[in-house]
Amino acid sequence: MTIALIRPTTDLYDSWAAAVAEFGGGHIDGSGLQAPVIPGRVTLDQLIADAARLADTSIAPPEDRVHNDLYWIVDDAEVIGFLSFRHDLNEWLREAGGHIGYAVRESRRRQGYASKALALALDRAREIGLDRVLVTCDDDNVASARTIEGAGGVLQDVSDQTERGHALLRRYWITL
Numbered sequence: 001m002t003i004a005l006i007r008p009t010t011d012l013y014d015s016w017a018a019a020v021a022e023f024g025g026g027h028i029d030g031s032g033l034q035a036p037v038i039p040g041r042v043t044l045d046q047l048i049a050d051a052a053r054l055a056d057t058s059i060a061p062p063e064d065r066v067h068n069d070l071y072w073i074v075d076d077a078e079v080i081g082f083l084s085f086r087h088d089l090n091e092w093l094r095e096a097g098g099h100i101g102y103a104v105r106e107s108r109r110r111q112g113y114a115s116k117a118l119a120l121a122l123d124r125a126r127e128i129g130l131d132r133v134l135v136t137c138d139d140d141n142v143a144s145a146r147t148i149e150g151a152g153g154v155l156q157d158v159s160d161q162t163e164r165g166h167a168l169l170r171r172y173w174i175t176l
């Protein structure tokens with residue numbers, strides 16, 4: 001496995017589109033895409049432009065956003081999944097979204113990719129000077145909870161986030 005986090009690029013368009021298609025048009029955590037997702041060249045060009053702007057810490061982000069590194073989880077030249085690393089927490093992120101969101105395409109699950117990708121994102125968080133990160137998942141998302149716990153996540157609480165589109169949400173802090 002030669003897993004890496006890379007910035008979105010048109011070079012891997014076909015693999016990105018195939019990965020996105022595997023999610024069937026629904027929301028994809030950490031992908032930077034809004035459902036219903038229609039993979040296409042225009043979508044990817046827009047994604048790349050938006051990602052570059054949000055990653056640029058010399059430009060203030062829009063009022064309701066924070067600086068963000070949008071990554072693709074890749075193994076060789078295959079897009080395996082998606083990961084978004086938010087540098088800061090706004091009110092919504094503090095309550096529900098957390099610093100890091102991710103998803104792995106179905107055909108590549110249970111092979112350690114999410115765990116590896118999260119470890120790489122934690123390196124990035126250390127690099128920008130954070131000393132802890134908030135990572136959340138739905139209470140019934142066993143796979144994500146195990147991923148977070150495997151990275152050293154300590155459960156803060158299980159909170160009712162019905163108003164934010166989640167039923168019960170597990171909120172973990174990972175000390176860096």
Ligand SMILES: CC(C)(COP(=O)(O)OP(=O)(O)OC[C@H]1O[C@@H](n2cnc3c(N)ncnc32)[C@H](O)[C@@H]1OP(=O)(O)O)[C@@H](O)C(=O)NCCC(=O)NCCS
Nearest residue numbers: 029102103104109110111112113114115137143144146147
């Ligand atoms: C959550 C998700 C990213 C995990 O990806 P993955 O690459 O399969 O995860 P890993 O292979 O690194 O496994 C991480 C841990 O979860 C466990 N796990 C993975 N899938 C599991 C499942 N379906 N049931 C139970 N445990 C599971 C693994 O055994 C491993 O635990 P261990 O280290 O204690 O053995 C993936 O299931 C996914 O994309 N789900 C949909 C999107 C999503 O829920 N994103 C997270 C939002 S918070």
